[in-house]
Amino acid sequence: MKLLFTILLFISHLTLFAQADKVAGDYALTMNTKEGNVLEYKLTLSADGTFFFHHYSNILKGIPPEKNYYGKGKWTVENNLVSFVSDKQTDLDEKHTLDFSNSKARFHTKSAKDKTDRIVKTRLQFLNSEIFWMKRIELLKV
Incomplete structure (x- = not known):
């Protein structure tokens, strides 16, 4: 029984x-407007x-026009729902001011069961955030 439980536990960890x-x-996501304004978002999720x-x-009529946030x-x-946490002590400082705690995003990709030719771009869609x-x-995944 212990062996069976250990095997099941090991398999569940491999799945995670x-x-x-x-x-x-x-x-990443880049948005450009007709007026020449630029918004860029870049997120790296490390293994x-x-x-x-x-x-x-870069908002041309903004004060200041260029801004960077980190x-x-x-x-x-878990179940294609990505949860983010920022530790106020170690992750936030003068440069890294965005607190992603309580942010959640849905991971979308083409299902392995989908055998059609349709293209589904792999992406993260933020559902909730205090930002x-x-x-x-x-x-979109780059």
């Missing part, structure tokens, strides 16, 4: 690691469970 490897990588985020905006912390995935401008943002 395989899912994390699938999600890990670089994600070790850490993340780094950079947001760049965030970092840890991430986990108000991150809600509903979709970042």
